[in-house]
Amino acid sequence: MIDKLMAKIKKLEAPIVVGLDPMLSYVPEYLKSRALEEFGETLEGAAEAIWQFNKAIVDACYDLIPAVKPQIAMYEQFGIPGMAAFKKTVDYCKSKDLVVIGDVKRGDIGSTSAAYAAGHLGKVLIGSKSCSGFDEDFVTVNPYLGTDGVKPFVDVCKEENKGIFLLVKTSNPSSGEFQDQMVNGKPLYELVGEKAAEWGEEVIGDCGYSAVGAVVGATYPEVGKALRRIMKKQLILVPGYGAQGGKAEDLVHYFHEDGLGAIVNSSRGIIAAYKNAAYSEKFSEENFADASRQAVLDMKEDILGALAHSGH
Amino acid sequence: MIDKLMAKIKKLEAPIVVGLDPMLSYVPEYLKSRALEEFGETLEGAAEAIWQFNKAIVDACYDLIPAVKPQIAMYEQFGIPGMAAFKKTVDYCKSKDLVVIGDVKRGDIGSTSAAYAAGHLGKVLIGSKSCSGFDEDFVTVNPYLGTDGVKPFVDVCKEENKGIFLLVKTSNPSSGEFQDQMVNGKPLYELVGEKAAEWGEEVIGDCGYSAVGAVVGATYPEVGKALRRIMKKQLILVPGYGAQGGKAEDLVHYFHEDGLGAIVNSSRGIIAAYKNAAYSEKFSEENFADASRQAVLDMKEDILGALAHSGH
Numbered sequence A, B: 001m002i003d004k005l006m007a008k009i010k011k012l013e014a015p016i017v018v019g020l021d022p023m024l025s026y027v028p029e030y031l032k033s034r035a036l037e038e039f040g041e042t043l044e045g046a047a048e049a050i051w052q053f054n055k056a057i058v059d060a061c062y063d064l065i066p067a068v069k070p071q072i073a074m075y076e077q078f079g080i081p082g083m084a085a086f087k088k089t090v091d092y093c094k095s096k097d098l099v100v101i102g103d104v105k106r107g108d109i110g111s112t113s114a115a116y117a118a119g120h121l122g123k124v125l126i127g128s129k130s131c132s133g134f135d136e137d138f139v140t141v142n143p144y145l146g147t148d149g150v151k152p153f154v155d156v157c158k159e160e161n162k163g164i165f166l167l168v169k170t171s172n173p174s175s176g177e178f179q180d181q182m183v184n185g186k187p188l189y190e191l192v193g194e195k196a197a198e199w200g201e202e203v204i205g206d207c208g209y210s211a212v213g214a215v216v217g218a219t220y221p222e223v224g225k226a227l228r229r230i231m232k233k234q235l236i237l238v239p240g241y242g243a244q245g246g247k248a249e250d251l252v253h254y255f256h257e258d259g260l261g262a263i264v265n266s267s268r269g270i271i272a273a274y275k276n277a278a279y280s281e282k283f284s285e286e287n288f289a290d291a292s293r294q295a296v297l298d299m300k301e302d303i304l305g306a307l308a309h310s311g312h
Helices: A002-012 A027-039 A043-061 A079-095 A110-120 A147-160 A171-179 A188-203 A221-230 A248-254 A285-309 B002-012 B029-039 B043-061 B079-095 B110-120 B147-161 B171-177 B187-205 B220-229 B247-254 B285-307
Strands: A015-017 A098-107 A122-128 A128-133 A138-141 A161-168 A212-216 A234-238 A262-267 B016-018 B099-106 B124-126 B129-131 B138-141 B163-169 B214-218 B237-238 B262-266
Touching: A002 A098, A002 A248, A002 B129, A027 A043, A027 A285, A043 A079, A043 A285, A043 B124, A079 A098, A079 A147, A079 B079, A098 A110, A110 A147, A110 A285, A122 A221, A122 B043, A138 A147, A147 A161, A147 B171, A161 A171, A161 A221, A171 A188, A171 B147, A171 B187, A188 B147, A212 A221, A221 A234, A221 A248, A248 A262, A248 A285, A262 A285, A262 B147, A262 B247, B002 B099, B016 B163, B016 B285, B029 B043, B043 B079, B043 B285, B079 B099, B099 B110, B110 B124, B110 B147, B147 B163, B147 B187, B163 B171, B163 B187, B163 B220, B171 B187, B187 B220, B214 B220, B220 B237, B220 B247, B237 B247, B247 B262, B247 B285, B262 B285
Parallel strands: A015 A262, A098 A138, A138 A161, A161 A212, A212 A234, A234 A262, B016 B262, B099 B138, B138 B163, B163 B214, B214 B237, B237 B262
Antiparallel strands: A122 A128, B124 B129
16 A cells, blocks of 8 residues: 555655545535535534535545545544544545545554554454455554554554554644653654654565654654654655644655655645635635645645755 | 542442453354344444443443443444444443443544544534534543643543543553653653643542543553552553453552542453353353353452452
8 A cells, every 4th residue: 555655646746645634614604504404403414514525625636636634533523423424535535546544543552453453454354254444545553552552553554455654743732742752862752763663664565665654743844854864664644734834845854855755734724725815715615625626736836846946 | 520430439339440342252152143143244243243242241230330441442443333332332331320431542633632522522513503422421542642632631521521541551561662761760651640640630520539530551560659659639540450460469559548549440351251261160151241240249359358458
């Protein structure tokens, strides 16, 4: 799967991923009303609204982007109907040949991580049949429990040709409270980065990158620079571009010299583009998906421009 | 909710919680066959099997225990039908007046943690209506992202009278890889423990305990002792007793002098008791739930005995 993702990034010249993190407040009023009229002001109504919202955005953008990253919390908040909308979104994106990165941040003790890995990336044996639960292509994984919490995911990556992105340094303001603590003269995130590289050694794809990638927030460019050196074979998934404050010129050091090695996520900046002053003049609410398409094109130009400018 | 939990622990003299972590291999063959015959060798069949299994155990044990702790990964592995079985289990346990601790180990950046908190403990606003997603009483939370990943959960605890248990030191063999790293002369888990105490200050219940509790594995008794001193107002949720190797006499230091302050979890040891040599002679597969009841009684005696013996 890492080979497929890298090939798509190269072919489309788009080291970007669209975060399908649909807050109900992002859904245009007309679309939300329609869903709530049909299903009531219920979890089902909300789930239908975010599914219709996602579908329109995917339809408008799928030919431009290699991957999507649905944030499961935005679905999970709507209970079972929300989870069903998540699954529907995953399946639909896969039918459009998009690589799907489930942003689930799971991670637990060994046997429990094995269940998460089976449910999100692999299969479970039920009687004599193998069944898939959610079946994303990649998921994000929290490393706080150490090797035996991560290894079951790596095993499934190997068996099923899937991948993971480990949280190494997150994009949020207080990520440093624990992640930046100095351990034997270096920050904890570097130790986690070294472990990510180590865990990833056994699943290197033909493309040269590991099926074990890493999450490093756009909001800490100096950290990105250091981690790029430590994790040479990790594809770096970079959240925090745009709405959270990360700028394209800060991100060039997350890439290798050949302009590959990172994939930058934007969620709100793309899916709620029509609410942004930069697009709302040109695109009406009804054309929200076209605004998203334009925002993808602009993001691509912004990032490729910064890479070219820096000589990548 | 922390007041309710503490009152139930005292009334039942049972500082214990049953982990409803149903592996399909724990479900007695006759029960599994019945479910798979009705629903096929499908996710629905597996979900039905674990739900029937849970229900029988809850029916057999609910009067003895203050709380249950369903591990969501064991349900999530069966996709949407599995999640529906999780929700059914949560609702059923609440109808039996059990306190439900969702072992979900969620945690993300601020806005995303807010969605998890709303979905698992709180409510979401859909049009003019407030709706509940999963509605557990407590959930476990991963602290790796720091204050802004935890705070949204604390806010919902305050608004909705719910609670959380923060992962401070987990029970698995490699938990030390990151959690034990020395930071300014003390292990990282102590720093996390101090933060748990700090975050919990604003939600102290009438019982004197905070709605922000902590997870500290039974497998590291010396750590439990140190953390008990640091987190005076935290109820400590202790996984790792029994099947994972934690012994009752090791756990006395997780409690305060008055014999309160910790709640010990057992999952496999209770729910799969009928497979254990200690019970399989007396209980047939058909009486698996009675074996679980006996295992609860034995666990209670074991822990209360150790507490009495140590003068607690």
